[in-house]
Amino acid sequence: MHQSHDNSPLFSRSTLVILGWLAAVLLIVWLLPANNLLKTAGNWFPTWLHSCMELLAIVVAALVFSISWHSYRSEQAGNLSLLACGYLAVALLDSAHLLSYRGMPDFITPSSVEKAIDFWLAARLSEALVLLGVALRAWRPLTHPQQRYQWLAATLGGVALMVYLRLYQPQLFPRMFIEGQGLTPLKIVMEWLVIGLLACAAVGLLRRREQPFDRQGLLLAVGISILSELCFTAYRNPHDIYQLLGHAYKVLACLVVYRVVFVSSIQQPYIQLTSEISERRRAEQQVETLSFYDNLTGLPNLELLRDRTSKALSTLSRDAQQVALLYMDIDGFKDVNDSLGHACGDTLIRELGSRLQGLLRSSDTLCRATGDEFVILMPDVENAESVGLLAERILNGLQRPFLLHGHLQTISLSLGAAVAPHDGQDCETLLRNAETAMYQAKQDGRQTWRFFDSTMNQQALARLQLLNDLRQAIAQHQLQLYYQPQIDLASGRLSGVEALVRWQHPVRGMISPAEFIPAAEESRLIIPLGEWVLRQACAQAASWQRQGLALPQVAVNISAIQLQHGHLEESVLQALADRHLPASLLELEITESSLVDKTEQVIDSLKRLKAMGVNLSIDDFGTGYSSLAYLQTLAVDKLKIDQSFVRDLTLNQDNRAIVSAIVQMAHTLGLACIAEGVESQDIAAALHRLGCQQAQGYLYARPLPADELQTLLQDWPAAHWAQDGTTE
Structure with a gap:
C-alpha cells in the first residue's frame, strides 16, 4: 500500500483545543473540595442515563466494526481490520457490562457492581490494546486476506471466554469494589494500567509519521479515552459526577474513532474515486479535444463536422429543411506567411475563426478543415437565399482589416456552397461539391462565392441583387x-x-x-x-x-x-x-x-x-x-x-x-x-x-x-x- 510522509504538526490546533477544554472540565471538578456538593452528590448519573449512554457507546462501537469490516479492500492497511475486531470486542463486553449493572435484570447471574466492573475493565483493556496495536503495527495491507477472519475468530473466542469465566467462575476474579468503601486499590491500578496502555498508543502514533488516514483523529480519541479513564480512578459512587464525565468522554472517544474509520473507509475512497473519475473525464475530454477539435483555433475539425453533418442529413426525410455546407479558403494566404511569417499566419487563422464564429447562428458549426480552409455546416436551411445571405455577411465581415503582430492585414475569401439533398445526400459528396464551387469562385475573380448548382446560384444572386438595389433605393x-x-x-x-x-x-x-x-x-x-x-x-x-x-x-x-x-x-x-x-x-x-x-x-x-x-x-x-x-x-x-x-x-x-x-x-x-x-x-x-x-x-x-x-x-x-x- 502506498504510504505518504506526513509533515503535519504532532497535534493539530483543533485537537489541542478539544483536549484542552475537556481536560479543563475534569480539572475543575478534580480541584473542588472533597465536601463540595458537586462531588458528594450521588444522583448525577442515574441508572437510566447510564443505560442510555452505554447503549450509544455500544451502537457506535458496533458501527466502527461494521464499517471497517465491510469496507475492507485488499490494498487497505490491515490496521483497520484490527480496529474493527477490537471494537467488536468492546461492543460485546460493554453489552455484558450494561446487562450486569446494578439495577438491571439478572444477566444469568445476579447483577452487581463488581460484575459490571469486571466486564467494564475487560472492555477498556480491549480498547486500549487495540489502539496500541493499531498505533504500533506497520501501516501495510494484510499478508493474507484470511488473516482478518483469524483475528475475528480470536476476538469472538476471547469475548466468549471472558463472559463464561465471569458468569460461571466468578471466584477467579479479584475484588474491584467494596460496598461502603468504594474502589479497591487493584481497580485503580487496573484503570492506571489502561491509561498507561493508551499513553503508549499515543506515543506510538506520535512517532509514526507515515499515515494512510487520520492520525490526528486517533490521537484525539486516545487523549479523550485517557481523560475518561482518569474519571474512573476517582469515583466513589456509581452515580457521582466522575461516572457521568467518564461515560460522556467514553462515548465521545467512540464517536471520534467512528469518524476516523468512516473517513478512511468510506469518505476517502469516495473522494479518491471521485477524483479518479474527474481525472478520467478530463483525460477523455482531452482525447476528444485532440480527436475532434483543431489545436490552433479550438474549432471542430473535419471528423466532428462529418459526424454532425451525418446527423443533420438523417433528419432530411422527416422535415422540409435543407442542409448546407460552405467551403471557404483565404485568397493569397501563402503571401501572408511568406511576407509576415508563420506566427502571423497562425494569428490570422485564429482571428479569422473567431470573427467567422460571431457571424453564425447558434445551430451552425464552424470547422477548420486544414491550413487556411474553413467549412460551415448549416443544419436547418429554409431556402438557398439564406445560404447566400450568410456568404455575403461573411464577405462583408472581412472588410475590416486584421491586426497581426502590429501589421494591419486585409484579406478576402472565396466561398463555395452545396445544399442537400439537391447537391448530395452524404457528407463527403457535399464537401466535394462545396469545394468545387469554392474553386469556381476563385476562377471568377476571388472575393466572391458560388453555389455548386448553377440554377440555385442564379436565384440567390437575383435575390441578393434585389436586396442591394433596395438598399440603394432607400438612400437614392x-x-x-x-x-x-x-x-x-x-x-x-x-x-x-x-x-x-x-x-x-x-x-x-x-x-x-x-x-x-x-x-x-x-x-x-x-x-x-x-x-x-x-x-x-x-x-x-x-x-x-x-x-x-x-x-x-x-x-x-x-x-x-x-x-x-x-x-x-x-x-x-x-x-x-x-x-x-x-x-x-x-x-x-x-x-x-x-x-x-x-x-x-x-x-x-x-x-x-x-x-x-x-x-x-x-x-x-x-x-x-x-x-x-x-x-x-x-x-x-x-x-x-x-x-x-x-x-x-x-x-x-x-x-x-x-x-x-x-x-x-x-x-x-x-x-x-x-x-x-x-x-x-x-x-x-x-x-x-x-x-x-x-x-x-x-x-x-x-x-x-x-x-x-x-x-x-x-x-x-x-x-x-x-x-x-x-x-x-
Whole structure:
C-alpha cells in the first residue's frame, strides 16, 4: 500500500483545543473540595442515563466494526481490520457490562457492581490494546486476506471466554469494589494500567509519521479515552459526577474513532474515486479535444463536422429543411506567411475563426478543415437565399482589416456552397461539391462565392441583387408612397387613407411590393424602410392638413420585425413631432400574426402610443392566431377584415359566415370594422348589411400618388358610395 510522509504538526490546533477544554472540565471538578456538593452528590448519573449512554457507546462501537469490516479492500492497511475486531470486542463486553449493572435484570447471574466492573475493565483493556496495536503495527495491507477472519475468530473466542469465566467462575476474579468503601486499590491500578496502555498508543502514533488516514483523529480519541479513564480512578459512587464525565468522554472517544474509520473507509475512497473519475473525464475530454477539435483555433475539425453533418442529413426525410455546407479558403494566404511569417499566419487563422464564429447562428458549426480552409455546416436551411445571405455577411465581415503582430492585414475569401439533398445526400459528396464551387469562385475573380448548382446560384444572386438595389433605393429616394382611400359605407364619406410603399426601379421599372417586402423583412431592411414610410406618411398628412384637406387619418403598416427590433415608439414620436402632427391623425396597422410572439416591451410600447392618441388596428384579421386577449390588452380601435374573406363574400357562404362573426365580435367589443379588397357594389352592399362600417378597394380607388389622390379627394363623390339608400 502506498504510504505518504506526513509533515503535519504532532497535534493539530483543533485537537489541542478539544483536549484542552475537556481536560479543563475534569480539572475543575478534580480541584473542588472533597465536601463540595458537586462531588458528594450521588444522583448525577442515574441508572437510566447510564443505560442510555452505554447503549450509544455500544451502537457506535458496533458501527466502527461494521464499517471497517465491510469496507475492507485488499490494498487497505490491515490496521483497520484490527480496529474493527477490537471494537467488536468492546461492543460485546460493554453489552455484558450494561446487562450486569446494578439495577438491571439478572444477566444469568445476579447483577452487581463488581460484575459490571469486571466486564467494564475487560472492555477498556480491549480498547486500549487495540489502539496500541493499531498505533504500533506497520501501516501495510494484510499478508493474507484470511488473516482478518483469524483475528475475528480470536476476538469472538476471547469475548466468549471472558463472559463464561465471569458468569460461571466468578471466584477467579479479584475484588474491584467494596460496598461502603468504594474502589479497591487493584481497580485503580487496573484503570492506571489502561491509561498507561493508551499513553503508549499515543506515543506510538506520535512517532509514526507515515499515515494512510487520520492520525490526528486517533490521537484525539486516545487523549479523550485517557481523560475518561482518569474519571474512573476517582469515583466513589456509581452515580457521582466522575461516572457521568467518564461515560460522556467514553462515548465521545467512540464517536471520534467512528469518524476516523468512516473517513478512511468510506469518505476517502469516495473522494479518491471521485477524483479518479474527474481525472478520467478530463483525460477523455482531452482525447476528444485532440480527436475532434483543431489545436490552433479550438474549432471542430473535419471528423466532428462529418459526424454532425451525418446527423443533420438523417433528419432530411422527416422535415422540409435543407442542409448546407460552405467551403471557404483565404485568397493569397501563402503571401501572408511568406511576407509576415508563420506566427502571423497562425494569428490570422485564429482571428479569422473567431470573427467567422460571431457571424453564425447558434445551430451552425464552424470547422477548420486544414491550413487556411474553413467549412460551415448549416443544419436547418429554409431556402438557398439564406445560404447566400450568410456568404455575403461573411464577405462583408472581412472588410475590416486584421491586426497581426502590429501589421494591419486585409484579406478576402472565396466561398463555395452545396445544399442537400439537391447537391448530395452524404457528407463527403457535399464537401466535394462545396469545394468545387469554392474553386469556381476563385476562377471568377476571388472575393466572391458560388453555389455548386448553377440554377440555385442564379436565384440567390437575383435575390441578393434585389436586396442591394433596395438598399440603394432607400438612400437614392427611389421609393414613393401611394395612398388608397378608406370610406364609410353608411355615408360614403372618406374615413382615412392607407399609405402603401411603391418602388420605381430605374432599370426594372415598378417593382411589386409582393416581391421586395418579403426580401426586406428577411434581411431586416424592413426596419429602415418602415421608418421611411412612417416619416413620409406623417409629412404628407401634415401637408394635407395645412392645405385644409379634411383627412380623418392616415394608416401605416407596421411589420412584426419593426415591432420587435425597430424602436417603434421612438420612431412614431419623432415622426409626429417633426411635422407637428396630432397623434389622432395616425393609425398603425399591425398584422395579427405579429402579435403571437409579442413581448412585454412591445405591448408596453403600444399601450403608451395608444394612450397618446395614436389609433391601432389589427390588419388581416382572421388569418392569424386570433385571440381576444390582445384586443382587450391593447384596446385596439379597428379590425381589418382580410380580402381573402371579402373577395367571394356574395358567393361563398363560409366567407359570409366568417365576416359576419368578425363584425359581430367587433360590435360586441366596441370596435370598428373595415373590409379590404372591395371590388364591386354588391360586395359593398353585403358588407353594409352585415354591419361592417368601412371599406377600401378598387371599387373606390386604386392606390394613387399623393397629388393624384388629392385631386380625387377634392371632389369625392360621397353620396355615390353610400350604402344607406342615398346613392345617386
